[in-house]
Amino acid sequence: MSFAGVSVVADGRLLKPSSAASAIYSSPASSGGWWYHLLVVQGYSRLKDLPNGHRIKGSSFRAGGYRWALEFYPNGNTITMESAGFMSVFLFLADQHVARPVAVHGQFSFIDEVDKQVPRRIRARKAYFCANDRIWGNQFIKLEDLEKSERLKDDCFTIRCDLIIAEAAAAAFIKVGADVTFNVGQESFAAHRNILAARSAVFMAELFGPMKEGTTAGPIRIQDMEPNVFNALLGFIYTDLMPKMMKVGGEVGVDEVTWLQHLLVAADRFDLQRLKLMCEEKLSEHIDLSSVTAILGQAAKHHCRGLKEACLEFLKVQSAAILGGVMATSDWQRISATDPSVLNELIAKLASKS
Template sequence: MWGYKRFFKRTSLETSDYLKDDCLSVNCMVGVVKSHTEGPKIYSIPVPPSSMGHQFGRLLESGKGTDVNFEIDGEIFAAHKLVLAARSPVFRAQLFGPMKDQNTRCIKVEDIEAPVFKALLHFIYWDSLPDMEELTGINSNGSSTLMAQHLLAAADRYGLDRLRLLCEANLCKDVAINTVATTLALAEQHHCFQLKTVCLRFVATPGNLSGVMQTDGYKHLKESCPSVLTELLEYVARVSEHSVSLCRHGNEAILDGSDINGRRVKQRL
């Protein structure tokens, strides 16, 4: 019994010494963290904008390394397969897909005019629209609108969504009585819903409808997209209701809570 107590006491003392040593070792590992405050940055390195489009555009102009040709109306356009495939899913399938053209030395392109294809290539390489007046050689809004219409159709054909939106934006800015009907038909055929809405509102505006109905484009619209005439009649009826409401209640109260320009207004109680 005495030996057991002596052993237990000795073990307890050794454990206590171990814990003391361990605590000392932990205390020795405490470090000091230094902090500092950064002053204002007075130096900066300017980064120029991306020049990738310019470089690829110069590559197209130089004609170096071209490995595919396109023939449109007897005119030849040389290009690079990899660039076309990277930019357009349609060109990618045509040049590298399972059903790719066997002869890429000269691919004939139908249903597209040479200036339009040239503008298409310009966008693919430069990532921007070309100067329409310089491209057509005609200084007039009508020629620019016509080129934008054809280029929109080409953009939809080759799956260039950004180019299609750029053409839509330009056509929205240049909407006019003598071109709006053809633009409306184009918007319907290529599912350009924003452009279609702009055209419908323009035609339905009082004073524009009678002028639009006298154009050749309106005749083309009736033949190619007769369903659009129903939507046009709905817009005309809505504008007429707006006009009646404006005459009765002033500039605020209209039937669907918007004015003839489509802006939301507060209805009169």
């Protein structure tokens, strides 16, 4: 756990960081993926009568490689009567462009509510942040309840925001208590046998079955896979999130279609059906004349029914000349050899078009 700065509200406004405390950045390695930020409110009596919907934005802070801020509503977060009389706090993702959803477990509490500041309570509440949905929070406490409580002292109180960022926590967790090592290319990866076996039947067989890998104390060699692909595979196993696109084999110019194909192959190899479906869905968005045969080939080889169907639907609407050109390629010949039913299914679709 790492401290991620403090925001101080006084006289109805946010004090400048230099007047309060500068935001502190902590690396995932030192935080274990867990940060907390404090919102110190001074002069509550001057805040409670502010209009419903009045917002005070806290200081920006960094956690898990992203910029965040708290949004504080002293007397309701909207103009509706339902939120009036409630103090609301929200966690806001300040980064404008987010490549993929960020999974966060969050908890708001008063600074002395230590029972709420434990992993079990924090992990019970989960939110996803993305480019179009960058805020999460709730009505924190009713004003009259705050005034009756012991949290309000000398007209001041402090709210603590704990957040555990899934991808950062996984990166830190992998390094702690790891009991198996994989060598992939020139790189090594540490992991946990029980977690891998719980997510993948293939890992279960390799690590706990009668196979050599289940009993060896040395590193396990993974053949025919790039290190970055295996790293992405581990990332999915620990976070259940679609991995970010990564370079394959150190090649800078690898496009997303190639990356997704590598990942789909890896997912099929280790029987990670959810990841495989994610790759299928992403690949279906990239089907065009330049990619359809390559994607169809992978779909046929790895028994991706939905992706295969998407490719055939795309070919169905093409002109006879374009379709003839596709079927004359060596890629199509390889597809037909891998899955002879492809041609029959395409003919059936063309017949239904007429």
